[in-house]
Amino acid sequence: MEKIVQQFRDIHPLMRKNEVWRNVDFTSLLTDDLVLSQGERQTADYHCQIPDLEAIRFVVENGYYHQQSAQLPNGVIVSALRKAGDADAYFSRCAPKPNPYLQCNADNYSDGLYLSIPANTHIEKPIQLQSVINAGHGLFLQVRNLVVVGPHSHVTIIHCDDSYDQAPSFSNNVTEIYLHEGASVEFYKMQNINNASGLLNHTYVAMEHDARFRSVAITLNGGHIRNHTEIRMLGEHCDVQAHGLYLNDQEQRVDNYVFVEHAFPNCVSRELFKGILDDTAQGSFNGHVLVSEGAIKTEAYQSNKNILLTDKAFINTKPFLEIYNDDVKCSHGSTIGQLDEQALFYIRSRGISERTAKTLLLYAFCDEVLQQIMLQPLREKLVDLVKKRLHGELTPCAECSLHCSSPCNGPEADFHIDPSKL
Amino acid sequence: MSLLSIRNLHASIGDKEILKGVNLEINLGEVHSIMGPNGNGKSTLAGIIAGNSKFTVTEGEIIFKGKNILDMPVDVRAAEGIFLGFQYPVEIPGVSITNFMRTAVNEQRKYRGLDPLTGAQFMRLMEEKKKVVEMTTNLANRSVNEGFSGGEKKKNEIFQMAMLDPTLAILDETDSGLDIDALRIVASGVNKLRRPDNATIVITHYQRLLDYIVPDFVHVLYEGRIVKTGPKELALELESKGYEWIKEELESAK
Numbered sequence: 001m002e003k004i005v006q007q008f009r010d011i012h013p014l015m016r017k018n019e020v021w022r023n024v025d026f027t028s029l030l031t032d033d034l035v036l037s038q039g040e041r042q043t044a045d046y047h048c049q050i051p052d053l054e055a056i057r058f059v060v061e062n063g064y065y066h067q068q069s070a071q072l073p074n075g076v077i078v079s080a081l082r083k084a085g086d087a088d089a090y091f092s093r094c095a096p097k098p099n100p101y102l103q104c105n106a107d108n109y110s111d112g113l114y115l116s117i118p119a120n121t122h123i124e125k126p127i128q129l130q131s132v133i134n135a136g137h138g139l140f141l142q143v144r145n146l147v148v149v150g151p152h153s154h155v156t157i158i159h160c161d162d163s164y165d166q167a168p169s170f171s172n173n174v175t176e177i178y179l180h181e182g183a184s185v186e187f188y189k190m191q192n193i194n195n196a197s198g199l200l201n202h203t204y205v206a207m208e209h210d211a212r213f214r215s216v217a218i219t220l221n222g223g224h225i226r227n228h229t230e231i232r233m234l235g236e237h238c239d240v241q242a243h244g245l246y247l248n249d250q251e252q253r254v255d256n257y258v259f260v261e262h263a264f265p266n267c268v269s270r271e272l273f274k275g276i277l278d279d280t281a282q283g284s285f286n287g288h289v290l291v292s293e294g295a296i297k298t299e300a301y302q303s304n305k306n307i308l309l310t311d312k313a314f315i316n317t318k319p320f321l322e323i324y325n326d327d328v329k330c331s332h333g334s335t336i337g338q339l340d341e342q343a344l345f346y347i348r349s350r351g352i353s354e355r356t357a358k359t360l361l362l363y364a365f366c367d368e369v370l371q372q373i374m375l376q377p378l379r380e381k382l383v384d385l386v387k388k389r390l391h392g393e394l395t396p397c398a399e400c401s402l403h404c405s406s407p408c409n410g411p412e413a414d415f416h417i418d419p420s421k422l
Numbered sequence: 423m424s425l426l427s428i429r430n431l432h433a434s435i436g437d438k439e440i441l442k443g444v445n446l447e448i449n450l451g452e453v454h455s456i457m458g459p460n461g462n463g464k465s466t467l468a469g470i471i472a473g474n475s476k477f478t479v480t481e482g483e484i485i486f487k488g489k490n491i492l493d494m495p496v497d498v499r500a501a502e503g504i505f506l507g508f509q510y511p512v513e514i515p516g517v518s519i520t521n522f523m524r525t526a527v528n529e530q531r532k533y534r535g536l537d538p539l540t541g542a543q544f545m546r547l548m549e550e551k552k553k554v555v556e557m558t559t560n561l562a563n564r565s566v567n568e569g570f571s572g573g574e575k576k577k578n579e580i581f582q583m584a585m586l587d588p589t590l591a592i593l594d595e596t597d598s599g600l601d602i603d604a605l606r607i608v609a610s611g612v613n614k615l616r617r618p619d620n621a622t623i624v625i626t627h628y629q630r631l632l633d634y635i636v637p638d639f640v641h642v643l644y645e646g647r648i649v650k651t652g653p654k655e656l657a658l659e660l661e662s663k664g665y666e667w668i669k670e671e672l673e674s675a676k
Contacts, residue, residue, distance in 0.1 A: 340512075343512050348473075349472050349497075350523075351586065352497055352529050353529060368516060
């Protein structure tokens with residue numbers, strides 16, 4: 001076994017007493033088959049065909065950044081993180097208390113995207129970062145991205161994690177996003193990796209006053225995905241929206257950990273995570289909102305809703321508010337349930353078959369999260385992908401796991417939810 | 423042959439018997455009104471005809487167009503031509519009315535061996551049927567019943583009825599929660615849909631609705647049975663005298 005893989009594997013026993021990490025066990029995925037990426041380059045065209053989406057695209061293939069030119073506003077710097085270097089003042093700045101998994105990445109990451117945006121710069125087109133795995137053999141990867149957004153600047157980032165082959169892989173990836181005062185970031189994450197692969201995905205966000213951060217993470221497929229997100233508001237009047245949707249079946253596992261720190265007054269955070277688990281899929285939601293003593297007038301809302309389609313699907317949900325002052329508006333809640341029988345009867349009474357009625361309700365369940373995607377072409381594409389997923393038409397195939405680029409050639413769906421298609 | 427024939431229908435929910443031998447015959451072209459005090463089985467009867475599995479039929483049969491429908495799932499009954507207008511229409515956030523109806527119309531067409539409507543055909547049909555209940559809202563972006571007022575919900579039921587064009591429509595207290603203007607619109611919608619080749623069951627507490635939708639027959643459902651059937655004037659009598667005299671009549675008959 002590769003030395004770093006072994007090192008990484010050895011972390012789990014050390015974390016057994018850590019509440020946040022004790023259930024995180026990737027051991028079964030960390031096999032002898034995994035080798036360190038050498039930056040294997042394929043001739044594949046990682047073309048992303050989201051209709052009407054004009055994005056500035058960057059590719060990280062098998063852990064290494066492809067140098068690409070792009071038309072960007074003056075002063076915007078895009079490069080390989082290895083070139084920008086660990087010396088960058090913002091490197092590791094968003095993660096004040098590194099854990100061993102994070103440290104392993106910091107010490108050994110292969111490469112990734114470095115994006116620095118100066119003050120008062122609004123990047124119109126979304127920036128799309130495709131992290132693709134396509135080596136034809138087992139890989140162990142550690143990608144690291146760093147985004148620094150200057151005062152009052154704006155950027156929309158689409159981050160896709162995709163595997164193009166059926167080989168097992170494990171990724172321990174880190175993305176740090178630093179928002180200066182008044183900056184705003186929309187961060188959309190799409191995850192669609194094969195069933196033999198694992199992904200530990202760290203997102204660390206630090207925000208200065210008046211900054212706004214919105215993230216929506218859509219997990220469509222993956223052997224074991226853990227999204228570990230920590231967001232810190234370091235000034236007043238910050239606004240955080242962190243949302244997620246996970247659709248998992250077979251023996252897949254998906255964990256979402258979200259930590260939000262309210263250290264200053266007058267900040268708002270909203271979390272909505274929803275998931276559907278089928279077969280023997282397992283999931284967890286662990287949300288922690290920390291409101292410090294001085295953080296008066298805090299608003300924090302946390303919600304996790306799940307639908308389990310079988311008796312063997314499993315979800316562990318733990319919304320958690322830790323509040324040290326009285327002047328706050330906070331709520332948290334979680335639900336685990338089946339489909340609403342009344343709604344099902346209502347729909348079927350119009351002549352809609354049970355199967356279609358259920359699919360319709362499952363889609364409706366997802367819609368609340370999808371509506372949080374402000375970028376319209378992306379939202380429409382994801383609506384389509386989620387529908388396909390619910391119809392069982394979205395499975396990783398040998399040709400391409402990146403379903404963003406596969407035109408809809410499956411069987412005609414029984415129903416059409418997307419009103420824009422009428 | 424009658425369109426709907428209910429014979430000796432007994433039904434219960436849990437251990438509680440609610441219907442205790444209902445008999446009812448309905449022919450094409452007829453409007454029947456079922457009245458009666460609360461909690462005597464009116465909504466149960468409606469639910470059972472539509473196929474709500476919450477209720478258990480313990481005895482009797484329901485023949486619709488010559489077929490026993492008791493073993494048919496709810497969606498097949500709908501495709502056969504039965505429509506239930508709900509007393510409490512269900513809110514379904516995330517499903518737009520347009521797509522809900524397009525799915526329903528096309529699944530019903532598929533059942534009947536017809537090609538699905540194209541987007542354009544469907545939109546034309548929808549615009550036409552919206553007029554039945556004087557609906558002006560853009561439905562494409564609205565979720566089914568979500569945030570609708572009581573009146574809008576009931577109008578939406580009649581709109582769906584117009585879209586699906588059932589042979590038998592059962593309207594379960596469609597008048598409840600309606601102001602007088604909404605009542606007029608809803609009732610006039612039902613009247614517009616009335617034809618010699620369909621039939622309607624109107625379930626209501628009040629005579630008021632029957633001023634607008636004039637029934638051919640009025641039935642009184644009391645303690646799980648239809649205890650009295652009469653012409654439309656029976657509704658007026660019930661309105662002025664209440665249900666007490668029927669109870670007394672029943673008592674003295676015993």
